[in-house]
Amino acid sequence: MTSLAKTDRPDPDTANLSPSVAARHACRAGMATTTAGVANGFVQGNLVILPEKLAAAFHRFCQLNPKPCPIIGMSDVGDFRIPSLGLDLDIRTDLPRYRVWRDGEVVEEPTDIMARWRDDLVAFVIGCSYSFEEALLADGLPIRHIERKLRVPMYRTNIACGAAGPFAGPMVVSMRPFKPADAIRAVQITSRFPSVHGAPVHLGHPHAIGIADIDKPDYGDAVPVGDDEIPVFWACGVTPQSVIAAAKLPFAITHAPGLMLVTDLQNKSLAVL
Amino acid sequence: MTSLAKTDRPDPDTANLSPSVAARHACRAGMATTTAGVANGFVQGNLVILPEKLAAAFHRFCQLNPKPCPIIGMSDVGDFRIPSLGLDLDIRTDLPRYRVWRDGEVVEEPTDIMARWRDDLVAFVIGCSYSFEEALLADGLPIRHIERKLRVPMYRTNIACGAAGPFAGPMVVSMRPFKPADAIRAVQITSRFPSVHGAPVHLGHPHAIGIADIDKPDYGDAVPVGDDEIPVFWACGVTPQSVIAAAKLPFAITHAPGLMLVTDLQNKSLAVL
Numbered sequence: 001m002t003s004l005a006k007t008d009r010p011d012p013d014t015a016n017l018s019p020s021v022a023a024r025h026a027c028r029a030g031m032a033t034t035t036a037g038v039a040n041g042f043v044q045g046n047l048v049i050l051p052e053k054l055a056a057a058f059h060r061f062c063q064l065n066p067k068p069c070p071i072i073g074m075s076d077v078g079d080f081r082i083p084s085l086g087l088d089l090d091i092r093t094d095l096p097r098y099r100v101w102r103d104g105e106v107v108e109e110p111t112d113i114m115a116r117w118r119d120d121l122v123a124f125v126i127g128c129s130y131s132f133e134e135a136l137l138a139d140g141l142p143i144r145h146i147e148r149k150l151r152v153p154m155y156r157t158n159i160a161c162g163a164a165g166p167f168a169g170p171m172v173v174s175m176r177p178f179k180p181a182d183a184i185r186a187v188q189i190t191s192r193f194p195s196v197h198g199a200p201v202h203l204g205h206p207h208a209i210g211i212a213d214i215d216k217p218d219y220g221d222a223v224p225v226g227d228d229e230i231p232v233f234w235a236c237g238v239t240p241q242s243v244i245a246a247a248k249l250p251f252a253i254t255h256a257p258g259l260m261l262v263t264d265l266q267n268k269s270l271a272v273l
Numbered sequence: 274m275t276s277l278a279k280t281d282r283p284d285p286d287t288a289n290l291s292p293s294v295a296a297r298h299a300c301r302a303g304m305a306t307t308t309a310g311v312a313n314g315f316v317q318g319n320l321v322i323l324p325e326k327l328a329a330a331f332h333r334f335c336q337l338n339p340k341p342c343p344i345i346g347m348s349d350v351g352d353f354r355i356p357s358l359g360l361d362l363d364i365r366t367d368l369p370r371y372r373v374w375r376d377g378e379v380v381e382e383p384t385d386i387m388a389r390w391r392d393d394l395v396a397f398v399i400g401c402s403y404s405f406e407e408a409l410l411a412d413g414l415p416i417r418h419i420e421r422k423l424r425v426p427m428y429r430t431n432i433a434c435g436a437a438g439p440f441a442g443p444m445v446v447s448m449r450p451f452k453p454a455d456a457i458r459a460v461q462i463t464s465r466f467p468s469v470h471g472a473p474v475h476l477g478h479p480h481a482i483g484i485a486d487i488d489k490p491d492y493g494d495a496v497p498v499g500d501d502e503i504p505v506f507w508a509c510g511v512t513p514q515s516v517i518a519a520a521k522l523p524f525a526i527t528h529a530p531g532l533m534l535v536t537d538l539q540n541k542s543l544a545v546l
Contacts, residue, residue, distance in 0.1 A: 183476065
């Protein structure tokens with residue numbers, strides 16, 4: 001009778017979970033696929049984990065570069081919890097897939113980091129464009145890479161980030177093409193969300209920010225830009241990974257691109273106006 | 274002694290006038306030059322005066338087209354005062370120069386319209402880009418035509434205004450070139466000022482809005498657009514004059530372009546955020 005009852009209806013312990021908590025529990029249970037479209041309405045974040053001796057410099061780097069690196073949550077030293085982003089959140093297990101970096105190279109892409117966790121590690125969670133994309137879609141703006149089920153195209157630019165300790169290098173940007181009137185609306189909408197990259201950093205002239213070929217992104221997938229469209233560029237949370245690689249940092253852990261931390265914050269709560 | 278005293282110091286009746294009231298008094302006394310740079314900080318307006326039988330349709334036209342035609346003040350029928358814009362304002366005398374239109378043609382450009390005023394006329398005052406230009410300059414953005422002491426370039430577009438009665442036709446836009454990051458900032462700043470045209474209506478692709486040659490504006494002066502710049506287009510208060518001409522209206526009075534009504538409103542009071 002007990003086992004029949006369990007199959008007849010969902011376990012009451014999980015049935016009433018918020019979609020964001022359910023997403024993290026799914027990751028703990030082994031989900032290792034993209035979080036795009038998961039727990040719609042909830043804020044997702046980029047992850048950077050560093051040893052304490054590098055964390056202060058990285059924190060200054062984020063302070064200097066709030067557009068690519070807006071911090072939405074941060075752990076205490078050695079603490080794998082970030083209660084402000086989710087009471088039960090465990091940063092060691094709650095992302096689908098991680099990247100372990102040594103000397104600036106990805107050496108491993110595990111689905112949890114239980115075996116890599118250390119008492120000196122600090123976790124930073126950085127805002128992600130999924131949040132402002134929700135606001136753009138809600139306003140009726142078409143987003144090319146979502147329509148085509150591709151990853152957003154991302155580019156290393158010639159825009160230098162402010163440097164802090166070993167953290168230095170070019171800003172990475174994501175690109176979305178829009179008709180001109182929609183580009184103007186996109187500036188307005190994303191200006192309301194400074195904690196998830198905010199307003200664009202550039203539009204219209206890819207060469208001016210060091211992008212030689214718009215059809216060859218450094219990360220993600222290429223999308224076409226129409227003759228009557230404007231490529232619009234936002235600062236991107238992949239910037240820290242580019243910087244970790246350039247600085248050849250001895251040790252770091254990040255999320256795998258597109259496989260983010262799902263938090264209990266709501267996207268709409270991030271709007272400043 | 275009395276006359277000596279008068280030359281020694283300004284007339285106390287005018288010395289303490291607000292710059293905006295002083296500007297209107299100067300117009301009454303014969304000033305017939307541009308109001309660009311006059312009474313900085315105070316809102317200037319485009320003027321449209323129509324017979325009552327056309328005024329209701331024009332009012333609907335403005336309602337339908339708030340970006341080119343944001344109404345900031347309006348008179349009662351036959352009343353030459355608009356106290357909300359200035360307690361002593363007399364719309365018949367307080368602009369530097371007027372245009373009298375008959376059958377869609379300018380037939381006269383007098384410095385006052387005392388002889389043309391009628392008991393059936395209604396005056397509309399429409400927001401002007403001088404207000405948002407002040408906010409752009411205050412933020413440190415360079416404005417090309419101001420730097421070069423030229424009039425802003427304006428273009429008839431293929432963007433159709435919403436039609437109301439005889440009022441119909443294409444939107445007129447003004448253009449200011451900016452570096453891309455400044456263009457983004459300009460969208461943010463002007464979005465705060467919906468009553469003076471608000472955010473741009475277009476950027477980047479002049480041909481897409483029917484502008485064949487950016488170097489040949491339909492009104493004002495051409496300004497150069499650099500290869501690393503984006504032309505940014507705002508709806509323009511000259512639109513009603515274009516529409517009056519196209520509709521061949523039997524009678525209308527407007528301001529002469531660039532020679533505006535100076536009001537007692539302050540530009541900063543127009544910011545919605």
